[in-house]
Amino acid sequence: MEQQTIIKVQNLSKKFGSFEAVKDVSFTVNKGDVFGFLGPNGAGKSTTIRCLLSLISPDSGTIELFDKSLQKNRSQILANIGSIIEKPDFYKYLSAQKNLEIFARISGATVSKKEILEMLDFVGLGDRAKHKVKGFSHGMKQRLGIAQTLLHKPELIILDEPTTGLDPQGIIEIRNLILRLKNEQNKTILLSSHQLSEIELIANRMVIINQGRSLVEGSVEELLNSEETVVRIEIDSVEAAIQFIQSKFNPQEISQISSKELEVLISKKRVPDLTKELVLAGFTIHAIEPKRKLEDYFIKTIQS
Amino acid sequence: MLFKNTYNEFIKIVSKPRSYLGLGALTLLIGIIIFAMKADGESMVSFVTASFEQTLSFNGKLVNGNLIAFIILQMLVVHIPLLIALVTGDLISGEAAMGTIRMLASKPISRTQIVLSKFIAGAIYTLVITLWLGILSLLVSHVVFGTGDLMVLNSDGLVILPEADILWRFGLAFCVAFLSLLTVATLSICLSAFAENSIGPIVATMAIIIIFTIIGSLDVSVFDSIKPYLFTTHMASWRSFFENPVPFGEIMNSIVILLTHIVLLVGITLFKFNRKDITS
Numbered sequence: 001m002e003q004q005t006i007i008k009v010q011n012l013s014k015k016f017g018s019f020e021a022v023k024d025v026s027f028t029v030n031k032g033d034v035f036g037f038l039g040p041n042g043a044g045k046s047t048t049i050r051c052l053l054s055l056i057s058p059d060s061g062t063i064e065l066f067d068k069s070l071q072k073n074r075s076q077i078l079a080n081i082g083s084i085i086e087k088p089d090f091y092k093y094l095s096a097q098k099n100l101e102i103f104a105r106i107s108g109a110t111v112s113k114k115e116i117l118e119m120l121d122f123v124g125l126g127d128r129a130k131h132k133v134k135g136f137s138h139g140m141k142q143r144l145g146i147a148q149t150l151l152h153k154p155e156l157i158i159l160d161e162p163t164t165g166l167d168p169q170g171i172i173e174i175r176n177l178i179l180r181l182k183n184e185q186n187k188t189i190l191l192s193s194h195q196l197s198e199i200e201l202i203a204n205r206m207v208i209i210n211q212g213r214s215l216v217e218g219s220v221e222e223l224l225n226s227e228e229t230v231v232r233i234e235i236d237s238v239e240a241a242i243q244f245i246q247s248k249f250n251p252q253e254i255s256q257i258s259s260k261e262l263e264v265l266i267s268k269k270r271v272p273d274l275t276k277e278l279v280l281a282g283f284t285i286h287a288i289e290p291k292r293k294l295e296d297y298f299i300k301t302i303q304s
Numbered sequence: 305m306l307f308k309n310t311y312n313e314f315i316k317i318v319s320k321p322r323s324y325l326g327l328g329a330l331t332l333l334i335g336i337i338i339f340a341m342k343a344d345g346e347s348m349v350s351f352v353t354a355s356f357e358q359t360l361s362f363n364g365k366l367v368n369g370n371l372i373a374f375i376i377l378q379m380l381v382v383h384i385p386l387l388i389a390l391v392t393g394d395l396i397s398g399e400a401a402m403g404t405i406r407m408l409a410s411k412p413i414s415r416t417q418i419v420l421s422k423f424i425a426g427a428i429y430t431l432v433i434t435l436w437l438g439i440l441s442l443l444v445s446h447v448v449f450g451t452g453d454l455m456v457l458n459s460d461g462l463v464i465l466p467e468a469d470i471l472w473r474f475g476l477a478f479c480v481a482f483l484s485l486l487t488v489a490t491l492s493i494c495l496s497a498f499a500e501n502s503i504g505p506i507v508a509t510m511a512i513i514i515i516f517t518i519i520g521s522l523d524v525s526v527f528d529s530i531k532p533y534l535f536t537t538h539m540a541s542w543r544s545f546f547e548n549p550v551p552f553g554e555i556m557n558s559i560v561i562l563l564t565h566i567v568l569l570v571g572i573t574l575f576k577f578n579r580k581d582i583t584s
Contacts, residue, residue, distance in 0.1 A: 016581075047583075053410040055582040079412040089403030093319050102315065105308045108412040148407070 003030040005067065006156050006188045007052065012061035013212075014047050021047040022058070023212035029190055029205070031155075034182050036199035036206030036220065037192040040302060044212040045192045046086065049160045052190075053083055065156065079108030082154040086161050088145025092134035096125055096144055099133055100151060107152035116151065123147045123177065139170035146177055157181065160192045171195065178202055200224075200294040208301050215301050224293045228252070229268050233278075234261050234287040241283050248277055263291060306417045306424075313425030317391060326387035326433050333383075334376055334440050338448055341372050349455075368452030370470050372445035374546065380437060381481055381542070385488040385513055386506075388433060392426040393492035393505035396577065400500045406582055415578045419497070423570060426489045434482040442474060456546045463548050473550075477542040480555065483562045484539040488513065490569040491535075497576045535565045 007029035014022040022044040029035045039045045050056045052063060054074050063070040065077045090099045097116060104111035120129050123143040128136070136144065142162060149157050159178070163171045175198055181187045182202070193199055199206060200220065207217040216223060230253075235241050238256050245254055245264055253265040266274060271290075278285060317323050341348070345367040396419075399405040408418055454465040465473070488509065495505035516536035519527050531537055541558035544551050 016583075050581075050583065055406060055409050057581070075412040075414065077412075078410060081410075083410050085406050085410070087403070089407060091316060091319070091402070091404060093321075094316075098315070098319070102312045103407065103411065105312055106305060106408070106411045106413045 003032075005029070006031050006033070006065065007035075007190065008062075008064040008067075009048070009052070010062045012048060012051060012058050012063065014044075014051060014056065014058050020212055022051070025061070025209055025212065025214045027207040027214055027217050029156075029188060031188055032186055033205050034178070034189045034191060034203045036203035037190055037209075038196070038199060038206055038298060039209040041194075043209045045209060046160055047212075048209070049083075049085060049158060049190075049192060052158060053081070053085070054078065055085075075108070079152065080154050081156045081158060082149030082152065083158040084142070084145040084149055084160060084162050085158075086164060087138070088141055088148060090133040090141065090144060090148075093132060095130050095132055096120060096136070097129040099144065100148060103148050104151050109152035111151050119147045119151055120144075122150070124173070138165050139167065139173065142166060142170065142174060143177070146174070150181070154187075156188045156190070158190045161194065162191070163193060163195050163198065171198065175202060196294045196298055208298060210302050220294070224297055227268060228265060229271065230263055230265050230291040230293060230296070231271060231274070232257065232261060232263050232287075232289050232291045233285060235278070236260070236284045236286075238262050241278065244278070244281055244283070245274065249274060260286070305413050306421055309413055309417060309421035310424045313395070313421050314428060317425055317429055320391070320394075322394070323391050323429065325390060326384075327436055329387055330380065330384070330433065330437055331440060333380060334437075334444060337376050337379060338372060338444060341367065341375070342448060345372070345449075365450065365452045366455055367449060368454075369442070369446030369449045370452060370454040370465075370467070370474075372449050373441045373474065374454060374456065376441040376445065377437070377477065377481065378543070380441075381484070381539070384433060384437065384485060386510055388430055388485050388489050389492040389506045389509040391429055392489040393496050393509055394502045395422045395426055395493055396496035396573075397499040397505050398496075398502045400582075401502055409582050415580075416574055419493075419570075419574050419577050423490065423493060423573075426493055427486055430485045430489045431482060434478055434485060437481075438474070438478045454546070458543070458547060460547070463546065465546065465548065473545040477545040480542040480545070480559065483559060484535075484542070487535045487539075487562045487565050487569075490566045490573075494569040494573045494576075497573045497580070533561065535562055538562055 005028055007027070010026050012022050012025040013020070025044060025048050037045055047056070051058045052065070052070070054070060066080060068077060070077055091102065094102070097120065100116045100119065101113070104116060117126065117129060120126050123146050125140060125143055125147065128140065133141065133144070145162070163174050166174065178189060178191065179202055181189060191199065191203060203220050205218065206220050206223070208215045233241070238260060242254055242256060242262055245251060249266060249270060251264045251266045254262065256262050275285065275288060349366050396405070399408065409415065451467055453467050454470050456463045456465065491512065492505050492509040495508045499505050513536060516534045520531055520534055520537045538558035538561050541555055544555050
């Protein structure tokens with residue numbers, strides 16, 4: 001069955017003066033995707049997202065959302081998008097509820113006060129509804145931002161660096177919220193983030209852009225070749241362990257990281273055997289953990 | 305959507321403490337003027353009438369509510385633009401400084417509607433300030449000083465307006481004063497579209513008013529051709545309603561010039577804001 005395309009960006013370019021922020025970005029997001037939008041600082045991610053939200057006008061290229069031209073159907077399209085751009089900004093002198101009421105009024109949908117309060121509950125701010133936003137922490141503002149994106153029940157949610165500046169607890173909260181949106185409400189989510197481990201955990205498709213150009217696009221699983229994994233092992237006698245693994249398993253790559261750690265690239269299926277054989281051979285394993293592959297893949301892609 | 309966002313804009317204005325500065329300052333200033341006139345009003349008026357006493361005799365109560373309301377209007381119309389610009393100069397640039405402009409512009413509302421709703425909300429605020437000035441000055445001064453004929457000194461000499469012939473003049477004078485203040489509000493909103501901070505448009509509005517006022521008052525022929533087109537030249541045209549006969553032709557000319565300024569400034573704001581890249 002052919003998947004419905006929600007976002008289709010083709011050959012997008014945007015200059016600020018003589019600086020080419022985006023040179024040639026193309027990608028496609030399908031319905032139900034959690035789409036990772038990756039790139040180093042200054043790669044053109046935020047500029048692309050601003051073009052998607054009609055905040056800036058591209059110099060060339062086309063943007064289609066829900067199979068319609070953004071330029072010709074701006075209001076209709078934006079009524080079906082919820083977004084956070086970097087940090088959600090609110091009217092500090094108004095309460096959380098009043099802020100949501102203001103954005104709900106111009107969201108293109110009818111949102112009742114009851115729904116606003118329910119949404120505040122959903123993001124864990126139910127007891128702070130009447131509090132002024134000026135007293136909110138960064139994490140609370142991010143959660144209020146998520147509430148604002150969902151108020152009008154949009155089909156597409158665009159989150160630009162939603163975890164910037166959050167503490168680990170805040171990052172986990174936002175991750176869980178995104179997973180709930182994906183699993184419980186089947187939303188299509190475009191997620192731009194520096195947190196590669198977050199993208200690896202929750203995205204099913206991704207694009208990597210650098211210097212204003214899209215480099216690779218596809219399924220996270222396929223791009224990262226998830227049949228193989230890098231395993232980091234904390235073990236005594238690292239050098240002997242390396243010799244043992246090489247002779248028994250002939251891995252694609254193996255290297256010593258420190259006096260007590262090694263990393264080995266091996267098929268996922270062989271990890272249980274590897275652990276078992278090391279123990280049977282008398283090695284003491286202090287820790288064994290899969291290393292996230294997206295980080296390596298990202299760096300290799302950017303450098304190439 | 306325009307109505308909904310105008311309602312939003314009005315909620316924002318009434319929720320900001322600075323919006324009440326204007327009302328508070330007006331109340332205080334009117335109180336001070338009334339107190340001063342109560343304490344020393346008679347001697348101030350006799351200083352003015354002294355030069356006419358050889359040819360005219362003055363009967364009745366010269367220091368009355370109508371005269372005080374006129375003095376209040378004359379004194380405050382000069383200063384109210386600052387109170388107006390304090391709120392309206394922040395309407396677009398304040399959102400840019402706070403970052404909320406991004407949130408607004410990414411909603412299904414056109415930029416034209418965003419700008420127009422801000423103008424309408426700014427106009428309502430200006431009307432509230434003008435009404436507050438009118439009600440407070442007329443009501444309080446009449447309660448404190450009572451009523452009577454209005455004596456006005458203008459460039460043509462002394463005009464005495466009978467008590468029964470005054471209220472309609474105040475009504476129309478406040479309408480023209482509102483139009484003058486609306487021009488100031490429109491100017492500050494226009495400047496606000498070019499700025500990313502709140503203070504710039506407020507200061508720039510006042511600077512423009514001061515510069516234009518100075519140009520208007522300079523008796524130099526080089527400026528004679530532009531003076532009739534400066535909005536500041538027409539900001540005091542409300543005073544013409546207290547002349548006898550009322551120069552309706554001149555007042556209409558002033559109204560047309562002020563309305564032209566408003567339309568032009570709204571146009572410039574729409575042109576700028578619709579093409580603005582909202583990057584931060």
